[in-house]
Amino acid sequence: MKNPDLHTPKVSISGASGGKESKQASPEPPKTGQRQNRSPVGSSSPKPVADESGRFDKKQRKRARRRKAGKNNGTEAVLSGAQGVSPSAQSNSAGSDKATGHRSTRGENSSANGSQNGELKNGARNGQKSGKKLSNRRRRSRRKKQQDNPATLQNTASAPVQQNQTAKNGHATAQTAHKHHHRPVQAKTDHSSHNTAEHRTAQAAQPRPYEPPLYAALDLGTNNCRLLIATPSRPGQFRVVDSFSRIVRLGEGFGTSGRLSDQAMNRAIEALKVCRDKLESKNIRRRRLIATEACRSASNGPEFLQRVREEAGLELEIVDRQTEASLAVSGCGTLVNRETDALVLFDIGGGSSEIALIDVTCRRSSRLAEHITAWTSLPVGVVTLAEKFGGRDVTPENYAEMVAYVAGLLNDFSERHKLGDLAQSTHFHLLGTSGTVTTLAGIHLGLERYDRRRVDGMWMGAQDVTDMTTKLLSWDFKTRVANPCIGADRADLVLAGCAILDAIRQIWPSERLLVADRGLREGILTELMSRDGAWRHRRPHQAKETYMKNGSGRDTQTKGRQSI
Numbered sequence: 001m002k003n004p005d006l007h008t009p010k011v012s013i014s015g016a017s018g019g020k021e022s023k024q025a026s027p028e029p030p031k032t033g034q035r036q037n038r039s040p041v042g043s044s045s046p047k048p049v050a051d052e053s054g055r056f057d058k059k060q061r062k063r064a065r066r067r068k069a070g071k072n073n074g075t076e077a078v079l080s081g082a083q084g085v086s087p088s089a090q091s092n093s094a095g096s097d098k099a100t101g102h103r104s105t106r107g108e109n110s111s112a113n114g115s116q117n118g119e120l121k122n123g124a125r126n127g128q129k130s131g132k133k134l135s136n137r138r139r140r141s142r143r144k145k146q147q148d149n150p151a152t153l154q155n156t157a158s159a160p161v162q163q164n165q166t167a168k169n170g171h172a173t174a175q176t177a178h179k180h181h182h183r184p185v186q187a188k189t190d191h192s193s194h195n196t197a198e199h200r201t202a203q204a205a206q207p208r209p210y211e212p213p214l215y216a217a218l219d220l221g222t223n224n225c226r227l228l229i230a231t232p233s234r235p236g237q238f239r240v241v242d243s244f245s246r247i248v249r250l251g252e253g254f255g256t257s258g259r260l261s262d263q264a265m266n267r268a269i270e271a272l273k274v275c276r277d278k279l280e281s282k283n284i285r286r287r288r289l290i291a292t293e294a295c296r297s298a299s300n301g302p303e304f305l306q307r308v309r310e311e312a313g314l315e316l317e318i319v320d321r322q323t324e325a326s327l328a329v330s331g332c333g334t335l336v337n338r339e340t341d342a343l344v345l346f347d348i349g350g351g352s353s354e355i356a357l358i359d360v361t362c363r364r365s366s367r368l369a370e371h372i373t374a375w376t377s378l379p380v381g382v383v384t385l386a387e388k389f390g391g392r393d394v395t396p397e398n399y400a401e402m403v404a405y406v407a408g409l410l411n412d413f414s415e416r417h418k419l420g421d422l423a424q425s426t427h428f429h430l431l432g433t434s435g436t437v438t439t440l441a442g443i444h445l446g447l448e449r450y451d452r453r454r455v456d457g458m459w460m461g462a463q464d465v466t467d468m469t470t471k472l473l474s475w476d477f478k479t480r481v482a483n484p485c486i487g488a489d490r491a492d493l494v495l496a497g498c499a500i501l502d503a504i505r506q507i508w509p510s511e512r513l514l515v516a517d518r519g520l521r522e523g524i525l526t527e528l529m530s531r532d533g534a535w536r537h538r539r540p541h542q543a544k545e546t547y548m549k550n551g552s553g554r555d556t557q558t559k560g561r562q563s564i
Contacts, residue, residue, distance in 0.1 A: 212231040212232065213231060213232070213285040213286075213532075213534060214229055214230070214231055214241060214282055214283060214284050214285055215229070215230055215231070215232075215238070215284065215285060215286050215287065215525050215528045215529055215532075215534075216228070216229045216279055216282075216284045216286075216287035216288075216289075217287070217288055217289075217290075217520070217521040217522075217524035217525045217528070218275055218287075218288070218289040218290065218314075218316075218521070219290055219292070219519070219520040219521050219524070220250065220268065220272070220289075220290070220291045220292070220294075220295070220316060221250070221291075221292045221293070221294070221349055221350050221351070221520075222249075222250055222251035222254070222292065222293050222294040222349060222350030222351030222352075222381055222383050222384075223247060223248070223249055223250070223251065223349070223350030223351075223381070223382065223383050223435075223493070224245060224246070224247055224248065224350070224435075225244075225245070225246050225248045225250075225268060225271040225272065225275070226243075226244065226245045226246075226520075226521055227242075227243060227244040227245075227275040227278060227279075227521075228240065228242075228243050228521040228522070228525060229241045229242040229243065229278065229279075229282060229284070230525050232529050232534040232535055234535075235535040236333070236334060236526075236535065237334060238525055238526075238529060241282070242278055242282070244271075244274060244275055244278060246271045246274075247489040247490075248264065248267040248268045248271050249264055249267065249350075249383065250264050250265070250267070250268045250294045250295075250350075251264070251293070251294040251298075251350050251351045251381075251383045251384065252264045252383065253387075254294055254297070254298055254351065254383075254384070255383070255384040255387040255388055256387065258297075258298065258299055259298055259299050259300050260294065260295075260298045260300055260301070260304055265304050265307065268304075268308075269307060269308060269311050269312055272308055272312040272314055273311070273312050275312075275314070276312050276313055276314055279314075285532070286528045286529075286532055287528075288317065288524045288527075288528060289314055289315065289316050289317060290316065290317050290318070290319045290327075290520065290524065291305070291316045291317065291318050291319075292318075292319065292324055292349065292351070292352070292520075293349065293350070293351030293352040293379075293381065294350070294351050295316070295318050296318050296319075296320075296321075297351070297379075301318070305318070321352065321354065321377035322375065322377075324347075324352075324354055324377065324520065325347070325354035325355070325356050325372075325375045325376075325377060326356075326369045326372065326375075326523070327369075327519075327520045327523030327524055327527070328345065328347040328354055328356070328433060328519050328520055328523055329345055329356050329358065329368050329369045329372060329523065330367065330368060330369045330522075330523035330526045330527055331433065331516075331518045331519050331520060331521065331522030331523030331524075331525075331526060332345060332368065332431060332433055332516045332518060332519075332522070332523075333367065333368035333369075333526065335431070335457055335514060335516055335518075336358075336360070336368060336431070338364075339427055340360060340427055340428075340429065341359075341360060341361045341422055341425060341427040341428060342357075342358060342359050342360065342361065342419050342422035342423060342425070342427070342428045343358050343360075343428060343429055343430065343431050343514075344356070344357055344358070344419075344423075344430050344431070344504070344508045344510075345358060345430075345431045345432075345433065346430070346431075346432055346433070346434070346501075346504055347432075347433050347434055347519055347520075348381065348382060348432070348434035348435075348436045348437075348497050348500050348501065349381045349382070349434065350381045350382055350383040350384075351379075351380075351381040351383060351384055352377050352378060352379055352380065352381050353377070353378040353380060353381055353406075353500055354375070354376075354377050354378075355375065355376050355377075355378070355410075355413075355504065356372050356374075356375040357372065357373050357374040357375065357415070357416075357418055357419050358371045358372055358373065359371055359373045359419060359422060361422065367526075367530070369523075373415075373418050373419070374415035374416075374418045376410075376413045376415075376416075378406065378409045378410070378500075379409075380405075380406060380409060380500070381500075382435075382436065382493040382494075382496045382497045382500070383493065383496075385402055385405075385406070385496040385499065385500065386492055386493050386495075386496040388405075389401060389402045389405075389496070391492035391493055391495060391496050392477050392491075392492045393476075393477060394473065394495045396473060399473060399495060399498075399499055402495075402496060402499035402500075403499045403502050403503050403506075404503075406499060406500050406503035406504075407503040407506055407507070410503055410504070410507050416507055416508075423508055423510075428510060429510050429511075429512040429513065429514055430504070430505070430508065430510045430512070430513045430514065431513075431514045431516060432501065432513060432514070432515060432516065433516040433517075433518055433519045434497065434519070435490065435493075435497065436494065436497030436498060436500070436501055437460075437501065437513065437515050437516075438450075438452075438455050438456075438515060438517050439485050439486055439490060439494055439497075440460070440465060440468045440469070440498070440501075440515075441455045441458055441460060441515045442455055442484075442485030443468050443471070443472075443483065443485050443486075444460060444464055444467075444468050445458075447484065447485055448484055449484050450484060450485050452517045455515055455517050456515070456516060456517035456518065457514070457515070457516070458514075458515050459512055459513070459514060459515070460512075460513045460515060461511060461512065461513075462505070462509075462510065462511050462512070462513070465501070465505070465513055469498045469501075469502065472494060472495055472498060473495065477491055477492070480494065
């Protein structure tokens with residue numbers, strides 16, 4: 001007699017083709033806390049039971065594999081039996097086990113309704129997935145993808161409508177699966193649109209990026225009309241945003257008649273209209289528009305300024321000679337290094353020439369204009385001097401007469417020797433800021449095209465200046481016009497400027513000349529930014545980032561130099 005404790009309950013199998021399986025009895029109830037043997041979803045067969053040796057027979061292992069396959073594809077079998085399956089296939093599926101029903105379903109999927117059943121399968125799978133509860137992390141991820149790609153959201157929202165049309169005449173099970181798939185997507189769509197509105201509101205509430213202020217300076221001289229628009233960068237310096245320069249020769253004929261000609265005024269007004277358009281196209285915080293010697297000394301200067309107001313819409317300010325000299329010095333402050341003890345700065349203009357004596361031995365200030373010890377403004381420039389002595393065909397004799405005339409004007413400057421012994425030291429030099437010295441520097445470098453970056457801040461020796469002047473005297477008018485650093489606009493003025501430079505060198509001899517391609521405009525911008533506190537209240541990291549991003553801008557300070 002067998003031991004009842006080792007007895008294995010018998011299992012009876014019904015169905016000729018391996019159909020449903022059921023347990024007859026259990027010798028004892030299951031222990032407390034253990035789950036009963038339950039049939040998997042979509043299958044009524046029990047779990048396989050091991051024999052006395054603890055091993056499963058072949059039939060049980062085969063049924064287990066079939067049951068496992070039926071569990072994975074149970075939903076597909078139900079849907080395939082609900083849509084377009086013949087009655088014979090349904091009866092075979094009802095009288096067979098899970099594997100047989102699955103094979104019948106796959107056979108029907110290969111028929112004419114295969115594409116329709118395939119869409120229902122995908123819908124059922126998506127319905128099962130959407131029925132699960134999504135984690136917050138996955139929900140945020142899907143929401144972010146929908147915000148980045150709105151087309152995906154539209155496609156997702158339109159997919160349930162297509163599936164609803166496909167399963168319109170289907171089984172209730174398929175409709176139920178479709179409803180479970182449709183509702184979460186619709187809810188997600190509404191939530192996503194609401195979240196997009198919140199995202200736009202949050203973007204609107206964010207502060208706007210830092211925009212550096214813009215400052216503008218206009219200089220209408222006797223020969224040129226120049227505009228400069230810049231934004232502050234590092235302390236004491238700025239980055240050029242836009243600029244304009246045109247030779248208008250406003251002082252043409254002024255030396256003989258004392259009046260501005262109609263042709264000259266028309267040229268100047270046309271250039272000022274271009275400057276007006278540039279100013280109106282940008283948000284300028286501060287600006288200063290000045291006029292110098294031609295408008296200051298001409299008898300019809302006020303009439304010209306009234307025409308400028310009416311036709312160009314600009315209000316020009318006539319500055320005196322002292323202000324003009326101070327602005328010229330302020331524009332060159334960043335070029336002076338710390339080894340300098342004294343210098344003579346000169347600005348050779350079209351109708352006047354400003355000269356300032358600067359002593360920086362006692363104290364060092366960020367504003368070079370505060371170190372001016374004496375200054376003068378000569379009532380002569382390249383335009384007036386060329387009209388007086390001739391500038392087209394210049395002979396050595398004519399050139400000597402021009403130098404002597406300017407030297408006589410300098411001898412009337414009583415404070416010309418105020419620098420004393422500092423003018424004889426090795427830490428003394430000249431600083432020229434005008435078209436004359438920049439032209440000489442370009443010819444000295446042999447430039448095929450004038451390049452401000454190479455000229456501004458370069459040094460020339462006394463012998464280099466003498467050699468360039470001698471070369472220009474040997475050229476005729478056509479040769480001067482053909483030179484790219486001179487051109488037709490300056491060919492009749494460059495030798496007059498050299499004569500003024502030689503007269504200055506006779507009074508203050510120096511072995512070094514510092515060339516500056518800057519002047520009144522840079523001085524005006526420096527004064528405006530300093531008074532406005534642009535460098536004191538600026539945002540350092542944002543100003544630096546803006547300066548680095550804009551590769552087209554340039555800084556007014558030569559690399560490697562330190563301002564005083």
